Amino acid sequence: MRVVKEAAERRNEILDAAEELFVTKGYDKTSTNDILDKVKIARGTLYYHFKSKEDILNAMIDRINSSLIARAEAVAKDKSVPIVERIVMTISSLRVNTDIGNEIITLVHKPQNALMHQKMQKSLVEGVLPILTDLVNEGNKEGIFDVKYPKETTEMLILYSTIAFDDDYDESPESSKKRIIAFLINTERLLGAKEGSLQKTMMKLFN
Amino acid sequence: MRVVKEAAERRNEILDAAEELFVTKGYDKTSTNDILDKVKIARGTLYYHFKSKEDILNAMIDRINSSLIARAEAVAKDKSVPIVERIVMTISSLRVNTDIGNEIITLVHKPQNALMHQKMQKSLVEGVLPILTDLVNEGNKEGIFDVKYPKETTEMLILYSTIAFDDDYDESPESSKKRIIAFLINTERLLGAKEGSLQKTMMKLFN
Incomplete structure (x- = not known):
């Protein structure tokens, strides 16, 4: 041992x-x-x-992903926080905010690292999907959501976010803002949540 | 000249x-x-x-994308067909069904061609987005849809589809079927369409 x-x-x-x-x-x-x-x-x-420097980089990405997933899980499990808030905070917790995280984000956005970027996102999506699906199921039980296919719907929201809110999705600040508002409204619809409930939570948490 | x-x-x-x-x-x-x-x-x-063999391949991808977009546009503009049917048929028209198309699809799914795959999808999404957004706007005017952010919502549906229904998204046939049904229900919600209307159209067109 x-x-x-x-x-x-x-x-x-x-x-x-x-x-x-x-x-x-x-x-x-x-x-x-x-x-x-x-x-x-x-x-x-x-x-x-x-095997190589690239192999080290891949291991580093795995380590960062694992720590992001662990952080997301801790946030998601805190039942003292209302569900909609927990969902927003769980997603926010996935944002990389360390020096090495930022360095790696820059690296994977280089054209030659497209495959690495894909793999990194795929592993993050796979890690966070069950955590967020559990939250959606909780919301269904509480009666604040009405989602027939929790896993598939959660996956749709996550996959879309990983592309549309990725740093290299080129667009103007106005269209970026519009996309965020549209995403919140669309998420409310997909979750069958009360109109404005998600937007209200976002305002409360980030303003 | x-x-x-x-x-x-x-x-x-x-x-x-x-x-x-x-x-x-x-x-x-x-x-x-x-x-x-x-x-x-x-x-x-x-x-x-x-410049190179890869450059030829890129030009080939552009040519295929242009012809797919042109086909989609022709389908989308046929006002004799009901809107929901037209949306379904426009999306179906984007499926590659020629020998060269299939060969290129196989090529871009190889790990080393991840960047090419990304570019190909991005250019297809950009080409089809205004076409489908117009259809959603038409549906709003007819009163069969209720979409506040037509462009952003259409983009969400397209971007999700390009990943979730891509050939290399590994999954079992059952989970693939479940994902398709969930996608139809979720699309109805996002468009504010009558429950079951999209599913009914799919059954009519493909069964």
Whole structure:
């Protein structure tokens, strides 16, 4: 057992060092040599854990996604908060707000990283879908929602958001604002929620 | 003017030849030499029109998208057909159903072509959005829809469809069927259409 724990620790050490380098030097300018120097390990040890720099980046994305999902789950489970608020806060909690998060967001938006971007979003959607579906089911039970297909409807809302509110969706500030208002109204309709209930919650939480 | 016309013709000839080769030999196994042999032109002429084999593929995608959009527009403008039927038929008309179309669909679903896939979908969405928005506006005027933000709502429906009903969205046949039914119900809600009206139209058109 001891060896296994050490391997996991070593792996995290490499990821920590790589994260710091990616943020300070940038991903492109960081070499695997830089990472070796920083963690003070031999090349063989690095390759035992990761096949390539890209492999490290993928592991980093998984780590960020896991922590976002864990944060979302904690928010979603706090039953002292009304459901509509919890839904809004759960979705907001998915916004990346660390240095390494921002660096990786910039990276995956480069054209050559389109596949990585897709994978990152897919894994995030898969992680958050059951959490939000549970909230929609709760709302159905409370009688504030009326959704026949909770999982599919939640999926529709999430998938649309990941594209339409992605940072590289080019548009003017006005059309962006209009899209947000339309999304809130449309979400109310899809959830069978009272007209204006979601918009009211947004105003309360963010104004 | 004569030279311009000839250039456009030559360009189309190259695309036609490349299409045939991509379908019969496959994209990966087709070389630019194969294309030169088929069109009987010099390498310089090819490079005057296209930078690379990938550039040819991109032009091919544009040509297919343009013809899909033109087909969709023709269907959408036929006012003798009821609006809900026209919407369903306009969307159905976007399905690729030629040999070259299928070959390209297979190509863009390869992991290394993720960016091309994204671009192809984006250009198709941008082309069909105004056509479907017009239909939603018509439905509003007729009083069979009640949509406050026609463009944004139409965009939501299209963007979701392009992901959820894309061939590489892995799922079982049962969950695929459930997703389609949920999508029809949700579309009725978003359009403010009579419950069951869209489902009835689908049954009528496809059963």
